[in-house]
């Protein structure tokens with residue numbers, strides 16, 4: 340039986356599709372502007388999921404960079420491999436990688452290590468970013484993206500109004516600018532924080548609710564203080580929908596702004 344409040348690859352792909360359809364800016368273009376990956380680069384994408392960033396770099400370099408995507412979810416790796424087989428890139432590969440364990444690569448291997456919305460879950464930041472630093476060439480770059488505290492304010496405000504409860508702590512946004520930035524700054528020669536803002540405008544409530552469903556299952560147990568089991572989950576969704584409908588009637592649209600931070604560091 341599929342339990343709709345646990346993270347599945349379907350949820351991740353749904354959120355990506357919603358960003359693409361309702362967003363006014365494209366995070367992939369920002370990613371490429373910042374990184375400008377070149378043919379001949381050796382690139383590692385950590386927590387690659389279904390391979391989004393790997394395929395982006397491959398297309399941008401005319402399939403002439405060597406790209407490895409690593410993730411600990413076999414389900415998402417299968418999705419990535421299926422897409423790879425469809426596309427036929429011979430310069431991209433996917434493999435198991437748990438970023439809480441030593442990376443199975445030699446020192447000074449990569450020109451670029453990236454991680455989009457993933458590595459900030461690491462349990463020991465010094466260890467994980469130490470591994471990222473070790474496998475980079477001197478002068479190689481690390482690029483880590485994640486949510487800033489201002490991210491998706493409207494989404495959290497609607498859930499707060501619907502539940503009358505505080506939003507559970509989100510390790511991503513609460514750690515990103517602080518602990519994660521400081522850890523990277525302590526290990527790398529040069530570190531800077533870039534930001535990307537992308538307003539998503541929903542012309543009706545239904546796609547927003549699709550986003551809510553695909554997000555509450557995000558990060559698995561993060562939302563557990565708000566519901567337990569399927570019935571409570573559905574009751575919560577109904578309360579959120581009622582508030583979203585009120586906001587929509589008042590404003591004529593729902594606008595949720597993604598505010599993403601990018602930590603760019605040089606070894």
Ligand SMILES: C[S@@+](CC[C@H](N)C(=O)[O-])C[C@H]1O[C@@H](n2cnc3c(N)ncnc32)[C@H](O)[C@@H]1O
Pocket residue numbers: 351355385386387388389390391392409410411412415436437438439454455456457458460
């Ligand atoms: C929100 S998804 C982002 C995926 C992809 N980078 C993207 O932007 O589409 C977070 C990813 O981190 C992965 N992840 C979480 N913990 C991990 C770990 N310990 N080691 C490797 N990957 C992990 C998940 O499996 C998931 O693919």
